[in-house]
Amino acid sequence: MLAPVKTARLGLLTAAGLLLSGVANAQTPEAAAPAKAAGMNEQEVLFWVLLGLLGVLLLVLLLVGITIVMQMKPQLRQLYDLPTVHGTWSGKVLGLLVGDATLVRGEYRDELLDHNYDGIHEFDNDLPPWWKYGFGFTIVFAFVYVGYYHLTQKGQLQAAEYETEMQQAALLVSAGSDDPTMLTTYLALTTAADLSTGKSIYATNCAPCHGANAEGKVGPNLTDEFWLHGGEVNHVYKTIKFGIPSKGMVAWKGKLSGKQILQVTSYALSLQGSRPANAKPPQGEKEKAGKPGGKPVAGL
Incomplete structure (x- = not known):
């Protein structure tokens, strides 16, 4: 009686082993699928094979052509x-x-002319044909360029192309007070309290680079009419807020509030024409004072 039972158990274990093996084999392709997807698909493989065959064919044709010519x-x-x-x-x-190589170097080469000066002989060489053809091409290109960009004005010149790119870039940046492409429309502050606060902020944060009297040290002179990034109040506000990293100007956004930035901006502009001692030479473009305008700053 025990032998048949053992035989039955052995059969069940064998069947279970085969079943598990089949399940494992069935799952193997599924597990391998992601690895296959990571490689090239059939179309990509076919493309590279055809490209390789084309390269080999061109090389063979080149070698055959050289052999025939020789x-x-x-x-x-x-x-x-x-x-x-x-x-x-x-x-x-x-x-x-x-x-x-006449086609490349010209018809005449090192042809000695029939005159000399104090034993100095002169040669007459043709300009290389490729140079003459290239020169003619530049003339034709110049006429086409002037006609397309300046006469018909169908093409954008450098300044117009820059403006278009800036407008496209502005679409990718959310408009608002933190948009560096948008200028504010603030008025300069003129009250004694605001200018006093601006003076304190300037002495603490700006004087090390621009001088105690804004005469300019590492940074430019702020008391003349020349400005590197605009001297109107909103241009100066933008420069202080977002900085000019390429020139070492620190961005004070997040360190000073909007009201504090406008206060120090207004104080710096109030120093225009003060003519401090040891003033740094002018830098940038000369800019006249802007006309009054803008909006109140109660929201800052």
Whole structure:
């Protein structure tokens, strides 16, 4: 009785093992699928194979062409020496195959002229044809360029292209007080309290670079009419808020509030024409004071 039971158990274990093996085999392709997806698909493989075959074919054709030219060089030379062929355009191209570079270097080379000065002889060399053709191309290109960009005005010049790119870039940045492409429309503060606060902020944060009297040290002089990034109140406000990292100007956004930035801006502009001692030479473009305008700053 025990033998049949053992045989039955052995059969069940064998069947279970086969079943688990089948399940594992069935899951293997699924597990391998992501790895296959990470590689190239059939179309990509076919593309690279065809590209490789095309490269090999072009190389073979090039080698065959060179071999044919080398084998037929005597016959090509005889054809090139014919008067009806030698002076033609196709004959000059043929000359390149037989070793005559006239098409590239010109007809005359190191031709000695019949006069000299104090033993100094002069040679007459042709300009290389490729240079003359290139010069003619630049003339044609200049007429096309002027006609397209300046006469018909269908093409954008550098300034217009820059403005277009800036407008496209502005679409990617949310408009608002933190948009560096948008200028504010604030008025300069003129009250004694605001200017006093601006003076304190300037002495603490700005004087090390611009000088105690804004005469300029590492940074530019702020008391003259010359400005690197605009001298109108909103341009100065923008410069202080967002900084000019490429020139070492720190961005004070997040360190000073909007009201504090406008206060120090107004104080700096109040120093215009103060003529401090040891003032740094002018930098940037001369800019006249802007007309009054803007909005109140109660929201800052």
